[in-house]
Amino acid sequence: GENVEQHPSTLSVQEGDSAVIKCTYSDSASNYFPWYKQELGKRPQLIIDIRSNVGEKKDQRIAVTLNKTAKHFSLHITETQPEDSAVYFCAALASYIPTFGRGTSLIVHP
Amino acid sequence: DSGVTQTPKHLITATGQRVTLRCSPRSGDLSVYWYQQSLDQGLQFLIQYYNGEERAKGNILERFSAQQFPDLHSELNLSSLELGDSALYFCASSVGGAASYNEQFFGPGTRLTVL
Numbered sequence: 322g323e324n325v326e327q328h329p330s331t332l333s334v335q336e337g338d339s340a341v342i343k344c345t346y347s348d349s350a351s352n353y354f355p356w357y358k359q360e361l362g363k364r365p366q367l368i369i370d371i372r373s374n375v376g377e378k379k380d381q382r383i384a385v386t387l388n389k390t391a392k393h394f395s396l397h398i399t400e401t402q403p404e405d406s407a408v409y410f411c412a413a414l415a416s417y418i419p420t421f422g423r424g425t426s427l428i429v430h431p
Numbered sequence: 432d433s434g435v436t437q438t439p440k441h442l443i444t445a446t447g448q449r450v451t452l453r454c455s456p457r458s459g460d461l462s463v464y465w466y467q468q469s470l471d472q473g474l475q476f477l478i479q480y481y482n483g484e485e486r487a488k489g490n491i492l493e494r495f496s497a498q499q500f501p502d503l504h505s506e507l508n509l510s511s512l513e514l515g516d517s518a519l520y521f522c523a524s525s526v527g528g529a530a531s532y533n534e535q536f537f538g539p540g541t542r543l544t545v546l
Contacts, residue, residue: 353532364433364521364537365474372532410474414532417487419464421474 327422456524
């Protein structure tokens with residue numbers, strides 16, 4: 322089955338800095354890669370996603386890049402703000418089955 | 432508010448017991464997903480239903496079962512509960528259809544504690 326590795330597990334940055342979270346996947350059949358933000362005690366919420374036929378997607382301060390050859394994708398957050406502090410999960414979907422990374426706890430210090 | 436509802440919000444029960452978790456998807460969504468989130472295992476996909484039929488199965492134990500009813504709500508049944516089943520259980524829904532890449536909207540979750 323699919324295996325998704327996510328790094329780092331914890332990321333601490335100063336407000337205004339950029340943050341990068343990386344994921345690798347194993348199943349070349351995976352064709353959809355969403356990123357979720359989960360605040361403490363809340364539900365996961367989709368923040369951005371990318372399909373396998375696209376290499377990069379941007380939405381304001383958030384961007385995702387996908388390298389199908391290397392089987393890795395990354396989340397980039399620029400100009401971080403304290404409200405960006407949360408746990409971020411990547412996922413890869415193949416044949417309707419989502420596999421999640423273990424999560425990255427992002428801490429943005431004011 | 433995602434439009435996905437889950438009941439109950441909290442559930443405390445004893446080992447060996449059976450519980451049922453309920454999920455109502457967003458209006459118009461045909462797919463329902465069930466997930467288990469625990470500290471040591473992260474977010475694990477259990478099972479997906481599309482328009483009443485099982486579509487995909489993940490790491491769901493044989494002690495667990497689910498179904499989606501004609502009105503599209505879904506129930507997750509957990510039986511012979513063990514301490515390790517204590518977790519947050521999320522339901523998510525999406526439009527569904529032929530593509531696997533439809534945005535999923537998560538419910539608020541049910542926190543299950545097995546004593």
